[in-house]
Amino acid sequence: xxxxxxxxxxxxxxxxxxxxxxxxxxxxxxxxxxxxxxxxxxxxxxxxxxxxxxxxxxxxxxxxxxxxxxxxxxxxxxxxxxxxxxxxxxxxxxxxxxxxxxxxxxxxxxxxxxxxxxxxxxxxxxxxxxxxxxxxxxxxxxxxxxxxxxxxxxxxxxxxxxxxxxxxxxxxxxxxxxxxxxxxxxxxxxxxxxxxxxxxxxxxxxxxxxxxxxxxxxxxxxxxxxxxxxxxxxxxxxxxxxxxxxxxxxxxxxxxxxxxxxxxxxxxxxxxxxxxxxxxxxxxxxxxxxxxxxxxxxxxxxxxxxxxxxxxxxxxxxxxxxxxxxxxxxxxxxxxxxxxxxxxxxxxxxxxxxxxxxxxxxxxxxxxxxxxxxxxxxxxxxxxxxxxxxxxxxxxxxxxxxxxxxxxxxxxxxxxxxxxxxxxxxxxxxxxxxxxxxxxxxxxxxxxxxxxxxxxxxxxxxxxxxxxxxxxxxxxxxxxxxxxxxxxxxxxxxxxxxxxx
Numbered sequence: 001x002x003x004x005x006x007x008x009x010x011x012x013x014x015x016x017x018x019x020x021x022x023x024x025x026x027x028x029x030x031x032x033x034x035x036x037x038x039x040x041x042x043x044x045x046x047x048x049x050x051x052x053x054x055x056x057x058x059x060x061x062x063x064x065x066x067x068x069x070x071x072x073x074x075x076x077x078x079x080x081x082x083x084x085x086x087x088x089x090x091x092x093x094x095x096x097x098x099x100x101x102x103x104x105x106x107x108x109x110x111x112x113x114x115x116x117x118x119x120x121x122x123x124x125x126x127x128x129x130x131x132x133x134x135x136x137x138x139x140x141x142x143x144x145x146x147x148x149x150x151x152x153x154x155x156x157x158x159x160x161x162x163x164x165x166x167x168x169x170x171x172x173x174x175x176x177x178x179x180x181x182x183x184x185x186x187x188x189x190x191x192x193x194x195x196x197x198x199x200x201x202x203x204x205x206x207x208x209x210x211x212x213x214x215x216x217x218x219x220x221x222x223x224x225x226x227x228x229x230x231x232x233x234x235x236x237x238x239x240x241x242x243x244x245x246x247x248x249x250x251x252x253x254x255x256x257x258x259x260x261x262x263x264x265x266x267x268x269x270x271x272x273x274x275x276x277x278x279x280x281x282x283x284x285x286x287x288x289x290x291x292x293x294x295x296x297x298x299x300x301x302x303x304x305x306x307x308x309x310x311x312x313x314x315x316x317x318x319x320x321x322x323x324x325x326x327x328x329x330x331x332x333x334x335x336x337x338x339x340x341x342x343x344x345x346x347x348x349x350x351x352x353x354x355x356x357x358x359x360x361x362x363x364x365x366x367x368x369x370x371x372x373x374x375x376x377x378x379x380x381x382x383x384x385x386x387x388x389x390x391x392x393x394x395x396x397x398x399x400x401x402x403x404x405x406x407x408x409x410x411x412x413x414x415x416x417x418x419x420x421x422x423x424x425x426x427x428x429x430x431x432x433x434x435x436x437x438x439x440x441x442x443x444x445x446x447x448x449x450x451x452x453x454x455x456x457x458x459x460x461x462x463x464x465x466x467x468x469x470x471x472x473x474x475x476x477x478x479x480x481x482x483x484x485x486x487x488x489x490x491x492x493x494x495x496x497x498x499x500x501x
Contacts, residue, residue, distance in 0.1 A: 003034035003063060009046070018050035025049075027089070028056035033098065034063050039070040041111060045081040045100075052089030054125070059091040062098020062131070072105035072115045073136075076153040077160065077183065080116030081133075085161075088124040094131030094171070105154075106138030112150035117176070122161035122186070129169045133157065136176035139200075141233040141271075142306040149237040155181040162186025162213070170195045173204075177231065177238070180205040187213045194222045202231035202238045208246040209255070215247060218257040221450065225264045225276065229306050232271030239272035240314065247290050247322075248282045254289040260450050264317070265300045270307065273314025275345070280321040290322045295330035295451050298428045298483045301363075303337040318344045326353035326379050330443060330451060333428050333482040336363035339390045342398070346370045346377060356381040358440035360423045360482040365390035366398045374399035381414040383441040385423045385481050417441075423482065430486045437486045440479035454485035 011017050012031060020026045029052075039045050045068050052058040060082065062068075073081045081100040084090055100117045104110040117133035120126055137154035140146060155178040157168060162184065169192070173179040179198045182188065188209065198204040204225045209215045220243055228240040242264055247255045264276040276299055279292045301315035317334050320327055334343040343364045346354070354368070354377060361367040367386055370377060374397045386396050386406055396409040404412075406420050421435035430436055444452055454471045471485040480486045 003032070006032075006034050009037055013047050015049040025058060027051070027053040027058065030059040030061050032061050032063050033066040033068065035065070036067040036069065039073065041071040042074045042113065043070055044074055044079045044083050045070065046083070048082070048084040048087050048090060051087040054089060057089040057091045057125070057127075059093055061093045062095045064096050066095070067099045067101065069099070069101045069103055072102045072111045072113045073117070074114075075116035075119070075155070075158070076114040078119065078121070080119035080158065082117075083119045083121075084123050084126060085121040086123070088126070090123070090125075091127045091129070092118065092131065093127075093129050096130070097132060098130065099132045099134065101132075101134045102136050105136065106151065107140035107146070107148040109138060112148065114153040115176075116154075116158045117156040119158045119160065120163065120166065122163075123166065124164035126165075127167040127169070128157060128171060129167070130171065132172045134172070134174050138175055139177070139230045141231050141238060142229045144233050144307065144310070146233040149234060151177045152237055153177070155179070157181070158183060159188070160184065163188050163191065165190040166192070168193045168196060172197045173201075174199045176201060178203045178206050180207070182206065182208050184208070184210040184213055186210060188215045188218070190217045191219070193220045196223045198223060198225045199227040200230055202228065203241045203244050205242070206244040206246070207257070208244070209248050211248050215255050215257075218245070218255075220257070220259050221261045223262050225262065226266045228266065228269045228273070232269040232306065235272035239274055240268040241274045241278050242276035244278045244280070245292065246278075246280045246282075254291070256291050256293070258293045258450075260294070260296045262297045263300070264297065265302070267301050267304065268314035268316075270305055270310035270313050274316070275319035276317045278319050278321070279327060280319075281323065289324050291325050291327060293328045293330070293448070294318060295328070295332060295448075296454060296483050297332045299332065299334045299343075300428045301336045312338060312340050316341055316343070316345050319347055320344070320354070321347040326355050328355045329357075329359060331358040331440070331454070331479070331481070331483060333360045333425070333484070334362065334364065335425060335428055339363055339388065340365055342366040342369035344368045346372070346374075353377055353379045354381070355379050356384060357443065358383050358479055358481045360385045360387070360425070360436055362387045362423060362425060366395055366403070368397050370397065370399040372400060375412045375414075378414060382417050383439055383481060384415055384418045385436050385439065386418065386420050387423055429484055430480065430482065434486070436481040438478040438480060440481040442474070442477060442479050444473070444475055454483060
């Protein structure tokens with residue numbers, strides 16, 4: 001391959017150049033993108049016209065320095081910087097820093113248009129990796145006076161139709177209303193999102209079913225999520241979330257997503273915020289068998305604001321708005337800076353059943369805020385740490401009966417092996433003397449392999465533990481509560497290293 005002898009873009013975008021013949025783009029072909037490819041406003045950049053095969057995908061590879069750009073790419077349906085409709089076994093690989101970007105779309109810029117970085121429709125076995133997708137919409141909604149609503153239908157990666165076995169890995173997604181968005185009319189079966197960096201979105205990842213379609217095999221792990229500041233206003237148009245998992249109530253299919261080893265930091269802003277992880281269904285339809293697992297995540301909030309006189313910034317880590325379950329909340333660390341709000345908000349009365357084990361809650365008024373009766377909605381809560389709560393004590397629950405301290409909550413049979421002592425955290429990590437050490441239940445018997453391995457010390461992108469640096473939790477004996485297994489490393493005589501649990 002030589003960029004000096006590159007084909008024109010029109011060769012790629014001509015359907016007759018795709019197939020199994022000599023000189024055509026077909027199974028096993030790698031298409032190298034070279035230099036800066038600039039398209040007209042509203043254009044679709046590259047359109048795929050063929051499929052690879054298992055073991056021989058068609059690869060679109062960005063060479064070093066390659067950029068795909070337009071003032072704004074078309075979007076929201078059937079357009080984007082790269083458009084794949086109806087084809088399978090495609091790998092879109094940014095290589096060592098390939099970029100898809102808009103150059104003039106956003107508040108106070110030349111254009112305010114719908115736009116997609118990548119649009120995948122009716123696809124299977126597609127991988128999007130190693131890309132930077134940026135500035136699809138440069139919004140300026142950090143102040144209450146902001147009125148720009150044009151960014152509502154902008155996203156870095158759009159999923160349409162029916163999608164099977166999609167992998168989104170090791171990308172940097174920044175600057176649009178949604179980092180990942182589904183606009184499905186069919187089933188979603190197999191979505192793996194890992195090791196990505198999400199920032200500057202209203203919704204970092206919005207995964208929503210169609211009215212009759214199923215969603216299965218959804219895993220979101222090892223990602224970092226931050227910076228909602230530019231999407232706070234106007235509140236009637238935007239509200240802020242991290243991962244939005246939403247199953248429409250028109251079907252009764254099981255949905256069992258897993259959200260783990262992710263890092264959420266900053267706060268959701270002073271506008272219309274919901275949660276870092278929002279588990280919801282359309283309550284007007286039939287009940288949905290929605291049972292999520294949220295584990296090994298670090299929720300590290302701060303109290304910064306973008307304007308004075310506003311409300312307390314949003315930092316509710318998890319909101320449930322479902323009527324079935326249970327949802328399983330294991331080995332997470334929740335840190336709030338203001339002794340305000342709640343870590344988990346059950347949004348409807350008589351809602352989902354919750355199982356809470358091995359979590360650390362620090363700095364919230366309530367670990368759980370329940371619109372109904374908490375003692376009926378919690379299946380199991382134990383081996384947790386509740387520290388530095390509001391009202392001069394450790395309020396664990398607020399429900400229809402009012403606030404309950406840990407002692408009162410234990411009177412209902414919950415959290416008998418939990419503590420209100422100091423977890424002694426520094427940036428979410430345990431320090432010597434933490435009460436969280438060895439307070440946790442051993443959950444090896446659940447058979448969830450990723451739960452048995454704690455987060456790496458350098459939390460954030462790469463948190464999926466494929467590159468090392470993660471600590472296995474013990475097969476037998478107690479676990480440590482929170483996201484980090486605790487290991488004290490000492491230097492023995494002679495320079496030998498030993499690890500003491």
